[in-house]
Amino acid sequence: MTKAPKELLRSLFDAAVASAQPAVCVPPFLPNDVKGKLVVIGAGKASAAMARAVEDAYEGELEGLVVTRYGYGVPCDKIEILEAAHPVPDEAGLEASRRMMDYVSKLGADDTVLCLISGGGSALLPLPAPGISLEDKQAVNKELLACGATINEMNCVRRNLSQIKGGRLAAAAHPARIINLLISDVPGDDPVNIASGPTVQDTTTVYDALAIIERYGIALPEAAKAHLDRMKEEADAKGPSGAAPLSLEGVSIETHIVASPQRALEAAADVCAQEGIPAYILGDSIEGEASDVGVVFAGLSKQIVSHSQPFKAPCVLLSGGEATVTLKGKGRGGRNVEFLLSYAVTMGGAKNVYALAGDTDGVDGVEEIAGAICDPTTIERAWEKGISPSASLANNDGHGFFEALGDSVITGPTMTNVNDFRAILITEDGR
Incomplete structure (x- = not known):
């Protein structure tokens, strides 16, 4: 892998968007x-x-x-x-x-x-x-x-x-x-x-x-x-x-x-192949409550980290679809950052896990922000700033949470739209 983890994740997102231009x-x-x-x-x-x-x-x-x-x-x-x-x-x-x-x-x-x-x-x-x-x-x-x-x-x-x-x-x-x-x-x-x-x-x-x-x-x-x-x-x-x-x-x-979302995921998988990292497309039509989807994907990631099942690290998990958010709080949404925050909370700072979730049109919910990236330090950095990750999640405030950490993904209008894009990178050495 020639790119740093966050750089790689962003290149995957960019490749997905480029394929649908x-x-x-x-x-x-x-x-x-x-x-x-x-x-x-x-x-x-x-x-x-x-x-x-x-x-x-x-x-x-x-x-x-x-x-x-x-x-x-x-x-x-x-x-x-x-x-x-x-x-x-x-x-x-x-x-x-x-x-x-x-x-x-x-x-x-x-x-x-x-x-x-x-x-x-x-x-x-x-x-x-x-x-x-x-x-x-x-x-x-x-x-x-x-x-x-x-x-x-x-x-x-x-x-x-x-x-x-x-x-x-x-x-x-x-x-x-x-x-x-x-x-x-x-x-x-x-x-x-x-x-x-x-x-x-x-x-x-x-x-x-x-x-x-x-x-x-x-x-x-x-x-x-x-x-x-x-x-x-x-x-x-x-x-x-x-x-x-x-x-x-x-x-x-x-x-x-x-x-389509599938073709966008395949474009991202091609970038992974160029980097020598196995990529697994888990589905292009994953739906459900964004926070629940985050918990499920965290469970899968933990199994890979702890038991090398069903895949061995290093690997990238790719998925698309359109999750939903049932608004209960008064935060800024949207569904991709809700997924990502739920994922980060459930992972609890695993040292070798990174993730990106973003809307390929550049707008997650009603915010002019595509999504965000989390890394092994996300939860720790939030607490250092006095931000409770679980409280932010309960308030549907994923955008506020990741913006405070400087981890938002902002693209501007992408001039295309092939739904949500999620990429999880699990490394061997905790980089």
């Missing part, structure tokens, strides 16, 4: 058989960078409209770039959604829609179902973010309260052909859960959404509740097939996952 992953999937207009639309934290990649690589005429998170815009010449709020939607996102629906509804059968979708698109396309206000959608989003629901569960609820998600944008574009280029940020890479699937067939129903709402005790605004009740009544009246979602039968849709 739009300039690398988008061009191979661009169409070469467009008859009419090529119209580029998109939503997500990476969508503006994806649009720039399209303009740089596509040789024909094109036009379009894309919405991304504030601060994630990339200048384009032919594609209009809009910015809006994430994770709680705002008026700018609502207006962008309306414009996008109107834009595609005017296309013909010879036209092609190139849809660029990445994580964050759900909040950036907040067009609510009739009778539901933006304020209602904001309230629902805040409830979903705080309740501990998985990303797939959150997106199921969002689809059932939307005029644009769950394939409705694709339906509006018919009879135009649709080509989806997706950067996945969800466990399992199911297209319906990437930005809540605006241009793919929905496979969930209103019954699924209602079950999730009941499971987590989500308090819905009256208009949202009334909308779902009407949907359920309509489904009940139609019988067993009545809950079927909007059908996209007859709509020409071609979908490609151009970047």
Whole structure:
């Protein structure tokens, strides 16, 4: 190993992010058989960078409209770039959604829609179902973010309260052909859960959404509740097939996952191989309470340190997915630093264990911080500063904890998003 432990961990994270850069992953999937207009639309934290990649690589005429998170815009010449709020939607996102629906509804059968979708698109396309206000959608989003629901569960609820998600944008574009280029940020890479699937067939129903709402005790605004009740009544009246979602039968849709958590983990594993350290990918879709995931990974690390099982040191454990945090304290979050703090507390300062956890989009929770790194001195240094690690964890204050130690990982906007990244380095000699 030629790099110091923390340097190595950061290089793994950087490699994962680099593998999912739009300039690398988008061009191979661009169409070469467009008859009419090529119209580029998109939503997500990476969508503006994806649009720039399209303009740089596509040789024909094109036009379009894309919405991304504030601060994630990339200048384009032919594609209009809009910015809006994430994770709680705002008026700018609502207006962008309306414009996008109107834009595609005017296309013909010879036209092609190139849809660029990445994580964050759900909040950036907040067009609510009739009778539901933006304020209602904001309230629902805040409830979903705080309740501990998985990303797939959150997106199921969002689809059932939307005029644009769950394939409705694709339906509006018919009879135009649709080509989806997706950067996945969800466990399992199911297209319906990437930005809540605006241009793919929905496979969930209103019954699924209602079950999730009941499971987590989500308090819905009256208009949202009334909308779902009407949907359920309509489904009940139609019988067993009545809950079927909007059908996209007859709509020409071609979908490609151009970047994913698994590919990002493989890129990190390649760096480990160059350093001569065995790397083990434990999963690209690990979910659950972030603090619980931290405890489990600490248990595995202890087994390696004490018994060389199931792997021998030196080694690197890589994983991805999207953990959740059920907010109980008043700290600054987010899920990656919650995982890392729980991991560090459980490890208790093992002398040869280092770890990094970060969000590949550069934003962990609502903070402009990707994540953090812990090392064998993390717990000791915290106590020296008068900071209780366990109290910080109970207060959901991972960002405050690692920031005080100078161990935050800050990248700025990465222009991509392939979900959470975790790397644990276990050395032989305690360096």
